[in-house]
Amino acid sequence: MAIRLSDVAARAGVSVKTVSNVINDYPHITEQTRAKVEAAIAALGYRPNVSARSLRKGRSDFIALAIPEMASPYFAELGAAISRAAKRRGITVLIDQTEGEAEAEKLVLDGMRGQLIDGIIFSPITTAPTRIDLAETAKPLVLLGERHAGGGLDHVAVDSVQASFDATTHLISLGRQRIAAIGVGGGAGTGSVRRKGYRRALKAAGLPHDPSLELAGTGYHRDDGAASMRELLTLPDPPDAVFCFNDLLALGALRTLAEAGLKVPDDVAVVGFDDIEDGRYHSPSxxxxxxxxEWLADNAVALLLDRIAGTGEAARCDLTVPYTLQIRESTCG
Amino acid sequence: MAIRLSDVAARAGVSVKTVSNVINDYPHITEQTRAKVEAAIAALGYRPNVSARSLRKGRSDFIALAIPEMASPYFAELGAAISRAAKRRGITVLIDQTEGEAEAEKLVLDGMRGQLIDGIIFSPITTAPTRIDLAETAKPLVLLGERHAGGGLDHVAVDSVQASFDATTHLISLGRQRIAAIGVGGGAGTGSVRRKGYRRALKAAGLPHDPSLELAGTGYHRDDGAASMRELLTLPDPPDAVFCFNDLLALGALRTLAEAGLKVPDDVAVVGFDDIEDGRYHSPSxxxxxxxxEWLADNAVALLLDRIAGTGEAARCDLTVPYTLQIRESTCG
DNA sequence: CTGAAAGCGCTTACAG
DNA sequence: CTGAAAGCGCTTACAG
Structure with a gap:
């Protein structure tokens, strides 16, 4: 029914091996032979069967990207960038919504989709530091986001402590005195690492550390940010600035401030983290x-493919993603 | 190296066939045998090789979802819903960013990823009505979004004309007289279908049709909406309401209005289309x-799986997705 | 370059 | 239920 390699060979009047050589771009093929084969492929509309190829070669040229949820703008943008980076290298990305730690670990440990995929880029859920004892994982794995307990894994991320320090320092340089933090969490996850940078900045500026200004949230969505901001507004002495540990939290906080009739940035200045498109078009931006x-996506894919190929250095990599502080209306209206 | 079916059989002391029967949930297996096999599977950490299975069965339980871009919130939300709906049925979704008509058609005609996938859910790019002569496509296909030229394909979509009529009528009921439309396009695509509903509503209310209020955009993103709105504001007699053909356009338009210092909805009321989360948290919402x-995702997946299985009615399906008009601050502040 | 053949790990008649 | 075997469509030594 489907056209097979042997059909192409028959039509081109060459051996199966030669067709395979053409498809896989092997050397020692005369231009004439190549043309003949390519003509046959085109005429028959032949497409190699990836199941057969993958079964035989033990490689599929599929990688998985495991993210908490693809509907979240940051992960949607990241997934799009990673898909493009992989496509450029002839690799297809399978996106997995883990929706939580247990599921994610299960996916990885479950042997990676029945050996279909060659490796995985794993972005653990931000709310909980995942116990990743995956060093002995069967397939290559690159970790995204905050460095988690365990170490010993290839890892690509921004320097979250430094970035949070910068964000907070920006607020301080604007003369803000009571700077709150939304998205604080324990363990080794995002909420903890970013708090470290936040606290350092306060300390460096000689500002007091007020625990009531540190809001621990249940999640990193707009509604969590809105709820945390509402809580902050009930304080006897509310903040004049807020550093939200991601943009979604910040957008939720802005919503609460708008509802409360407060002016941004005059009454309260707001900084986020991620730079999703949503924030660029918001009023205030x-x-x-x-x-x-793009850098993150490209380097994560390249690193993973190095591991799959078994090339590159043996030592585990720790790549630091470049970042900038984008100053917009929510702090400098 | 990897554990094979025969290893499980050896360990459990049964035949290969029996293990296969257990894995595939076939009948006529005693509880005792099943338990023995499952114990062996667990002990060895066996996972079936999906390439081998798919090669043999001619089915992979993979489907593709082709969307213009996964970073666009509507498609991100849709992709997430479709992934979940498929997962519930034991199916994995491969997401393809078409980034344009040519690519998309290529993907489909290219034989669907070397026969890996069993079928495809295809959401053609909204800006151009795609010539889909895919009725003779090798694999089952379900079309999302506006009905395109050609017909004869399974199709799941909202009644865009009616919905656009409702959106425009809502604006009219608020007493608006000069209602603009952003995102107008030619052909049979979104921009044309939604304009039809828009024009009908104006006509039904006896409002004049002013061509200068119909803004044809190049795309359906925030920046397109912002640009169109700027253009509308240069009109000698600017609109007092705008129906944007998707939420991203509306968010861009709101940004322009904010920059111009105009009040929403007092000066200009704005309606969108899609209900992405972004719009719910925007100020004004x-x-x-x-x-x-969810309905869309569930029914699209179910329909496609029916086609793959060859069950269900022979006649092509046209499913109409339920919708509601969500009235928020951008029209009733 | 060619040609014949083995084998990747499954599923599936087939004979018992 | 078992057991031996064929075959899905490739890639890859192997001998020429």
């Missing part, structure tokens, strides 16, 4: 830490 | 047509 997502 | 994305 959102000041935020902007990681270079 | 966005009035919009809200298609039931």
């Amino acid at each position: 959102l000041t935020t830490i902007s990681p270079d997502k | 966005l009035t919009t047509i809200s298609p039931d994305k």
Whole structure:
């Protein structure tokens, strides 16, 4: 029914091996032979069967990207960038929504989709530091986001402590005195690492550390940001600035401030983290830490493919993603 | 190296066939045998090789979702819903960013990823009505979005004409007289279908049709909406309401209005289409047509799987997605 | 370059 | 239920 390699060979009047050589771009093929084969492929509309190829070669040229949820703008933008970076290298990306730690680990440990995929780029859920004892994982794995307990894994991320320090320092340089933080969490996850940078900045500026200004949230969505901001507004002495640990939290906080009739940035200045498109078009537009997502995607894919090929250095890599602080209306209206 | 079916069989002391029967949930297996096999599977950490299975069965339980871009919130939300709906049925979704008509058609005609996938859900780019002569496509295909030229394909979409009529009528009921439309396009695509509903509503209300209020855009992103709105504001007699053909356009338009210092909805009321989360948290929150994305995802997947299985009715299906008009601050502040 | 053949790991008649 | 075997469509030594 489907056209097979042997059909192409028959039509071109060459051997199966030769067709395979043409398809896989092997050397020692005369231009004439190549042309003949390519003509046959085109005439028959032949497409190699990837299942057969992958079964035989033990490689599929598929990689997985495991993210908490693809509907979240940051992950949607990241997924798009990673898909493009992979496509450029002839690789297809399978996107997996882990929706939580247990699922994610299960996916990885479950042997990677029945050996279909060659490796995985794994972005653990931001709310909980995942126990990744995956060093002994069967297939190559590159970790995204905050460095998690365990180490020993290839890892690509922004320097979150430094970036958070910069974000907070920006607020301080604007003369803000009571700077809140939204998205604080324990463990080794995002909420903890970014708090470290936040606290360092306060300390460096000689500002007091007020625990009531540190809002621990349940998640990193707009509604969490809105709820945390509402809580901050009930304080006897509310903040004059807020550093939100991602843009979604910041957008939620802005919503609450708008509902409360407060002026941004005059009454409260707001900074986010991620630089999703949403924040650029918001009124006021959102000041935020902007990681270079293209750089991240390209380097994560390249690193993973190095591992799959078994080339590159043996030592584990720790790549630091460049970022900038994008100053917009939410701090400098 | 990898554990094979025969290893499991050896360990469990049964035949290969029996293990296969257990894995595939075939009948006529005693509880005792099943338990023995499952114990062996667990002990060895066996995972079936999907390439081998797919090669043999001619089915992979993979489907593709082809969308213009996954970083666009509507498609990100849709992709997430479709992934979940498929997962519930044991199916994995491969997401393809077509980034344009030519690519998309190429993908489909190119034989669907070397026969890996069993079928495709295809959401053609909204800016151009795609010539889909895919009825003779090798694999089952379900079309999303506006009905395109050709017909004869399974299709799942909202009644865009009616929804656009409702959106425009809502604006009229608020007493608006000069209602603009952003995102107008030719052909049979979104921009044309939604304009039809828009024009009908004006006509039904006896409002004049002013061509200068119909803005044809190059795309459906925030920047297109912002640009169109700027253009509308240069009119000698600017509009007092705008129906944007998607939420991203509306968000861009809102940004322009904010920059111009105009009040929404007092000066200009704005309606969108899609109900992305972004619009719900915007200030002002966005009035919009809200298609039931879960319904859409579930029915599109179910329909495609019916086709793949060869069950269900022979006649082509045309499923209409339920929607509601979500009235929010951008029209009723 | 060619040609014949083995084998990747499954599923599936087939004979018992 | 078992057991031996064929075959899905490739890639890859192997001998020429």
